[in-house]
Amino acid sequence: MAVTAASNTPAAFGALLRAWRAARKVSQLELSLAATVSQRHLSFLESGRARPSRQMVLQLAETLEVPLRERNALLTAAGFAPYYCERSLEDAAMKPVRDALEQMLAHHQPYPAVVVDRDYDLVLANPAFDGLIGIAGEPAALWRACCGDGPRNLLRLTFHRDGVRPYIRNFDAVGPMMLARSWREAIARGSRISAFLETLRGDPDIPSHWHTPDPTRPPPPVMPLELARGETTLRLFAMIATFGTPYDVTTDELRVETFFPADAASEALLRAHATL
Numbered sequence: 001m002a003v004t005a006a007s008n009t010p011a012a013f014g015a016l017l018r019a020w021r022a023a024r025k026v027s028q029l030e031l032s033l034a035a036t037v038s039q040r041h042l043s044f045l046e047s048g049r050a051r052p053s054r055q056m057v058l059q060l061a062e063t064l065e066v067p068l069r070e071r072n073a074l075l076t077a078a079g080f081a082p083y084y085c086e087r088s089l090e091d092a093a094m095k096p097v098r099d100a101l102e103q104m105l106a107h108h109q110p111y112p113a114v115v116v117d118r119d120y121d122l123v124l125a126n127p128a129f130d131g132l133i134g135i136a137g138e139p140a141a142l143w144r145a146c147c148g149d150g151p152r153n154l155l156r157l158t159f160h161r162d163g164v165r166p167y168i169r170n171f172d173a174v175g176p177m178m179l180a181r182s183w184r185e186a187i188a189r190g191s192r193i194s195a196f197l198e199t200l201r202g203d204p205d206i207p208s209h210w211h212t213p214d215p216t217r218p219p220p221p222v223m224p225l226e227l228a229r230g231e232t233t234l235r236l237f238a239m240i241a242t243f244g245t246p247y248d249v250t251t252d253e254l255r256v257e258t259f260f261p262a263d264a265a266s267e268a269l270l271r272a273h274a275t276l
Helices: 008-021 028-034 037-045 053-062 068-077 092-107 127-133 139-147 152-159 171-189 193-200 248-255 264-274
Strands: 113-116 120-124 224-229 230-243 255-261
Touching: 008 037, 008 053, 008 068, 028 037, 028 053, 053 068, 068 248, 092 113, 092 120, 092 248, 092 255, 113 127, 120 127, 127 139, 127 264, 139 152, 152 171, 152 193, 171 193, 171 224, 230 264, 255 264
Parallel strands: none
Antiparallel strands: 113 120, 113 255, 224 230, 230 255
16 A cells, blocks of 8 residues: 555544555445444544544454554554554564474475565575575575665566576566566555566566456466576476464564475476485
């Protein structure tokens, strides 16, 4: 979401609430019924004529499935303190979460797996992932070419001309699917990746129609990924896992992307690489 709260006033809260309702494509009537709030009161909240209670903010945010970071923004706009904490993965309270993530990545060997945040910044990766991007070159050099001294970002690695993009054999399929998902997530969750996605509009190698997905084109069951360099070809597909009941901003924004071989040759290649 691009909308932010400029101050803690009813009008500021109302603008944010209206923007989230629009993003979720629900009418005032639909939201009022789902949240068990009168449509008249909801209209007053959106116009700034009424100030919500703390419970009302949380109730509406839950109904609209607003991400936890943006729920805090709604609370702040309404004049309340944030409710959800944002802890580092290094925090003692987050140790069970970090341990679980590290176990998932370790158990997924010899297949690649990563943990990324809502901006696609890399949080954790298993050794097999380095082997995956190693098809395109030395991993540290690739990250530096795509991201400079900034965070290692999976989207930049994928779409940067000095990243893995030249080695994605089916980029004409992967590119538009990833862009569609990224735009959707930027709108649904609020993220700085929208600024990077905008820069891709000026990339002559990225067709403009990729930024507007074709709703008539049936998507495949999974997104295929084919990496090739020389005689080496790796065919994969990915699965994404998230925490089902997060109560911390960091946990809410993490996701685990696990890659699986799409054919026997790719599985053999991944297993052989793991023994090197």
